[in-house]
Amino acid sequence: MGFLDIDNTTKSYGAVEVLHNVDISVQEGEFLVLVGPSGCGKSTLLNMIAGLEEITSGEIRIKDSVMNGVHPSKRNIAMVFQSYALYPNMTVGQNITFGLEMHGTPKPEREKAMREVAKLLQIEQLLDRKPGQLSGGQRQRVAMGRALVRNPDVFLFDEPLSNLDAKLRVDMRTEIKKLHQKLGTTIVYVTHDQIEAMTLSTRIAVMNGGYVQQLGTPQEIYDSPANIFVATFMGSPAMNVLPAHVRLQKDAPHAEFSLHDGSLALLPFSQKNLAAWEGKEILLGIRPETLTDVDGADRKSSNIAEMTNRIVVTEPAGSDTFVSMQLGGKDVIARMRSDAEVRAGQDFTFAVNMEKAVAFDPETEARIAP
Structure with a gap:
């Protein structure tokens, strides 16, 4: 009480x-x-x-x-x-x-x-x-x-x-x-x-x-x-939410989603219970600050994955630089350091902190609990 x-x-x-x-x-x-x-x-x-x-x-x-x-x-x-x-x-x-x-x-x-x-x-x-x-x-x-x-x-x-x-x-x-x-x-x-x-x-x-x-x-x-x-x-910029599928690789669940050219990224989840969703579609949530350049990635994280994708727009914002790109057919924002050397049209290697990735059920829109 x-x-x-x-x-x-x-x-x-x-x-x-x-x-x-x-x-x-x-x-x-x-x-x-x-x-x-x-x-x-x-x-x-x-x-x-x-x-x-x-x-x-x-x-x-x-x-x-x-x-x-x-x-x-x-x-x-x-x-x-x-x-x-x-x-x-x-x-x-x-x-x-x-x-x-x-x-x-x-x-x-x-x-x-x-x-x-x-x-x-x-x-x-x-x-x-x-x-x-x-x-x-x-x-x-x-x-x-x-x-x-x-x-x-x-x-x-x-x-x-x-x-x-x-x-x-x-x-x-x-x-x-x-x-x-x-x-x-x-x-x-x-x-x-x-x-x-x-x-x-x-x-x-x-x-x-x-x-x-x-x-x-x-x-x-x-x-x-x-x-x-x-x-x-909650969050500014808002969490990126994009369609993905769960795929098993060596019995570990991975998020599979398309890049700008139609090729597929396959990034490992930290959330092991997502193996039960193998082959199913989910909505993948990634905060902008967990999608950044390799040098700026969280060194405390135990699950940093890399992918290369094309930058569409860069937006310098003083203390940060925001980068727009396409993932899973959706516009996605990454948050970089202010001195990150990025430009529109560049193919850039991004670091994704998959320890912070969140999976949602596309039917109910509820988070899939760990």
């Missing part, structure tokens, strides 16, 4: 069920990120935790107390919105302490809590300003301060960084992570940005179509995706 339990929870609007049997247990101090495309149900689930949406069936519990039907003000949660939701006619200090004032907290306690939070967020110099005088990043810090000052059981963040520019988003991401490490608070955070999900979370729930597709640590989600949706949604 967790600090926050979402137990077999569903949400329907009339006859349409938009959240299907969600089961997530969040431990105290955990940073859970709900990630997925627009319309997947992540914000609806967050609103159900907050009490802003009613639960159709199932239970939501905080500290073992059932929250079904409990008013949002009685749940001891604090929410940080995408839109900041600050009162424009109040100063920063008044915005931060307004919730405490509404709950009847004496003024000396409010002032003390405000000063502590302002120092933590480094906004002490802003306390007498109005929101209209602040930048987007400063406003978001004030919104976070208003949540922190209440010392709630659970913090809920609803895409809090999506209104910020790219550099500020990275800076605020770092600040939120440092804040969590310092305070050890329990956070549920909604985003559509998979980089945010990977960098901030202790665990991720990947959602699509109202279902939790996979729940796990960032490393589990990235290295062992439950299905093709998770594999291609």
